[in-house]
Structure formats: C-alpha cells, structure tokens
Amino acid sequence: MPQLTETQSEDQQLLDKLRPSRIVLPVLIGLSVVGFMFWRSYKPGDLAPLANAKPLWLLLMLVVLVARDAGYVYRIRYLTQRVLSWRAALDVIMLWEFSSCVLPSAVGGTAVAPVLLHKEGIPLGKSVAYIMATAMLDNLYYVLAVPLVVLIGGDALYPHEALQGGLVATLRIGFILSYVFVTVYALLMLYAIFINPQSVKRLLVRLFSMRGLRRWRNKAYKMGNEMVLASGELRNNGRAYWLRAALSTAFVWTARYLVIGCLIAAFIDVSWPEFWLIFGRNLTYKVILLIAITPGGAGIAEGAFPTFFGKFIGTATMTNFMVLLYRIVTYYLYLVLGAVFLPRWVTRIYGKRITDGAD
Secondary structure (H helix, E strand, O other): OHHHHHHHHHHHHHHHHOOHHHHHHHHHHHHHHHHHHHHHHOOOOOOHHHHHOOHHHHHHHHHHHHHHHHHHHHHHHHHOOOOOOHHHHHHHHHHHHHHHHHOEOOOHHHHOHHHHHHHOOOOHHHHHHHHHHHHHHHHHHHHHHHHHHHHHHHHHHOOOOOOOHHHHHHHHHHHHHHHHHHHHHHHHHHHHHHOOHHHHHHHHHHHOOOOOOHHHHHHHHHHHHHHHHHHHHHOOOOHHHHHHHHHHHHHHHHHHHHHHHHHHHOOOOOOHHHHHHHHHHHHHHHHHHHOOOOEOOOOHHHHHHHHHHHHHHOOHHHHHHHHHHHHHHHHHHHHHHHHHHHHHHHHHHHHHHHHHHHO
C-alpha cells in the first residue's frame, strides 16, 4: 500500500509539472514583451526586407530544426541502449522540450526527464544515470565550443554596439564565471562517472557542510548518490557507446545554435564571417537565459535578443519581427507540440498500467 501511494504521488507531481495550463503564463509574458517592443519601435516600411525572403535559407532553417530534434531522439534512444522504441524516444523528447518551456530555465526539463524515462519502464536508477550522461555531454560541448568561438569571434562576441562599457564588462565577467562553473561541473561529473564517484560524493558533502552552504547539504548528498549510481550504470559501456553519444550531442547543439543565423540570413544579407559570429554570440546569449527565472526564459529571451543580434538585422522593427519568428520556431512550437503529445503519452503510459493491473 505505501508503494502505491508513493507511485501515485510521483505521477501527480509529474502531471502537475506538465499540465497544459502552464502554457498560458509564458505565452502571455513573451507576447506582451514582443508586443511592447513592436509598439515602441514600429515605423512604416521597416518590414520591407520580408518581401525579399530567401526560400533556401528558410528551408535550411526548417531542416536544421528537424535535424536537431531527430538528433535528440537518436541520442536518448541509444543512450538508453535501445530500451526505448523510436516512438517512446520521440514522446520523451517532446515532453522534455515541453517541460523546459513551462518550467523556469534554472530548472529546465532535467527535473522531469528521469521520471519520463522511468514511466517508459526504465528503472529509476538507470533513468537518473542516463540523464546525468546527457547533462555531462551537454556541458562538455559548451566547454569545448567556447574556446573555439572565442578564437574566431574574439571581443566581437560581446554586443559593444548595444551596451555601455560597464554592462559589457559585467556580461564578460558573467560569461567567464559561467564557463568556469560549467567546466568544473563537467570535469567533476567525468571524474565521478569514470574514476571515483565515492570521493566526489564525499567532496560534495563536505563542501556543502560549510557554514553558509548547509541549506543545500541534502541536495549535495542526493547528487553524490546519483553520481555513484550513474557510475555503476555507465562506466563499463564501450567506446562505441560514448563516441555515438558525443557525436550526437555535438550534432544537436551545433544545429541548435545555427537556427538564429539561418533565420537572419533568410531575410538579411549576411557574410560568412557574420554568420559564424552570430553562431558565437549564441553562447554569450545563453548566459542570460541560464539566469532567467521565468518559464522557458519567457520575456527575458525576447528582451535580450535585440541586444545580441540587432546589429546584424538593421531596424528595430525588423529585429523585433525576428525575435517573434525565432521564438515561434524554437519555443511556442514546442508548447503546441507538448500539448499535442502529452495526452497521447498519458493514454499510452497510464492506459497500459490500467490494462496490466486488470491482467
């Protein structure tokens, strides 16, 4: 009986986090910010570049979006060693993206993803291990990509044209600190999974036993236990497993960062150096999204977009249109898809449970 109560509680918490009504707030916030930006900047004729849209770049943007999602589906299926069917992998990714859109950016879909895998029949310990593996790989991509884009873009990665010197310096410090934090975290996870998880667990517990950090001690202890579990599940997987996981991770994140460049190039003439600078600025733009407290960064992502990418577009009105289009294809689309996939997934998972119980 206690087990049944625990399962019901877990189910209720999951469905509460994914309930479709959560769509309303981020949509209202995001569209209100974009609407205000249009109201403040609109001038007749500013949207003239729309008449010169380049179909090839629009098609390429759609290909990149589809390829990104296909890459995510491929990665989660093969990380779980093909326990997930292709349909189950697609459902998990769509609901993972949906949860990232309706939960604060600091939480994201990572809090929901292990439960989604668990509901697909994967033991909870393995589910946590697989999600930790995705987090480690995602962080390692960022760790390796940043030096490359800094080498290519240099100081142009920062929007000097839109921010005063003090704000640029603050952004630079935030970018460096976030890179250091992500690097330390990624290396810690690497060491924990492949070398000595127990020592990392002890380090975390001791660190968060210090005065001022004790409120997070229980979370650190839980994270340490999860790293030990992940190590036991993952460390003996062969090179082919990790090579496939690393390549698919590089593919999906590169595709993710290419979307803005393809979108701008569809309406504005940009040179190849500018295109790759746009790609690089995505990584500094991400710093703003990491600290966003609204669901899916709603409002903050829209407000920050012109600062980072406005110089490549031209007029403020055209930039605001790009903001709207960008959020439609990378954010609002997944709110709609999540609302479509969620009822199907609930019927498949919980309908199956009812059938199994009847047997």
